[in-house]
Amino acid sequence: MLAGVILAAPIFSGCSTDRLVARGASPLIERGVSAMNRETDTELARASIPATLKMLETLLLLDPGNVAYRTQAAMGFHGYALGFVEPTDPERARDLYRRARDHALVALEDAGVSRSTLNGDVATLERALAKLDARALPALFWTASAWGKWIELQLDDPARLAELPRVEALMGRVLALDESYYYGGAHLFFGAYYGGRAPMFGGDFARAARHFDRAAELNRNQLLWVDVYRARYLLRQAGERDAFHAALSRVVVAPDGADPELNLANALARQAAAALLAREEELF
Template sequence: MGRLRKIAFLLPFFAFSGCSFKTLALHSTAELLDVGVAAYYDESDTQLAKDSMASQLKFVEGLLRNEPTNERLNLLAAQGFGSYAFLFIEDVEPERAKPLYLRGRDYALRSLAGRPALANPAALTPDELDQALGQAAKADAPALFWGAFCWAAFINLSKGSADALAQLPKAVSFMKRAQALDPQYNFAGADLFFGTYFASRPRMLGGDPEKAKTHFLWAKRITSGKYLMTYVLEAKTLAVALQDRALFDSLLAKVREGQAGALPGARLADEVAKLKAAALKEKADDLF
């Protein structure tokens, strides 16, 4: 009987230890994934990156099944799905990209678990959303950025949906707050967002080529003109909106002649930018 009591006494300890070891293992894996992500975005072989990214995303989702509220894993998933859809899927399979972007947005919202008011922004009024965003700190900037990026990208691919278009102001609010908190994040990603936003929309719906120029200029200043995707987005949106073929050609030439990987963590995006620039060049006669 005494031996049974000892075993019964120890069982909760082992159960607790098992739970703790599991949590510790997940946290350690998340830290390793952070390191792996940095190496991934410095990959020069775009096909290798594309092939490996899909399996890595499923791996992260598997980890999230065990710890769905892990903010770091949710952010990695948000960044991963947003990047995968933008870099590899959107241009060739836009319909497939749409649910990928939505998954990225949802993971970004989950990574804001410390900000419960932002968990369901679709249910908030504009004033309520502004109040909730005002409480966000700089540490929330990445989640706000990827939430806005994925949300807006989905909306951009759903132009025939009035419901989707009605959500755009909230995605814009997310990005405005992300920019205010950390304008340098993701190679001045917020400025690239707004440069594309103002260049792509008709004037009657808030489009403004001058504002677009300013945002692209700021993005180039922040990155010292070394982030090649900036020129691709400027050519694809602003140059086409202005019907300025000379600007279009000069921007794509900068991508073609630019050094991939001049900035840490930008090698993959730069290599993909070169591919996107070449594809845009082939479509030039249809765009002008």
């Protein structure tokens, strides 16, 4: 054992002790994320997730360039904001989405998209994105997801609206690389993107419907958020109240699916569906 440690020493001589400690926690973090995804008690999840997020940020203080931790932090802050904060405190959710985006941007820069490229003209950005392969999918997806939600909560700010083409370009690259990534999440994004606006403002209801249908097909109708987003963005905007009611009613009574990794996401989707149904009269 001692010999093994001595022989290993030159291999790790370029790594700081802090980074070694942080990276040693990786299996625990990965299993913790899986355990949280499998949780069915939303109140237990609500109470537990903040500690997990702070643990991730503590590890990132030790190892700031750890791309896996950056994407896990982005995913965690995005999910926490969406499932637990936005329904009652949109202003705080906005700040959490920005925090998620900032973590994801570090991973995106590591993948080869610099901040200057991201903030430059869209054509240059698209050329840079075209060079990325599937290894960049987590950084692309979570940057676009968090950035999109951050903008959604600031639609009265022209500066934020001007950023939408960049978000669209990022998620478009996800779609091109692997449309099935994260349960067809890029299709879910574009369903909301085209369904949540009137046609005169760039909305396209038929296109949105195709994206929602494809997302459902890719995840075999196991992700309940597809119907929640379809109702919240497309059916509400299109004034289809009966379809809105039917879609959300299906979600509320839907049983647990075959994929335990979707337990928490689907439990939160049921809550979101119930909340939208309670506002149906107001929304229509």
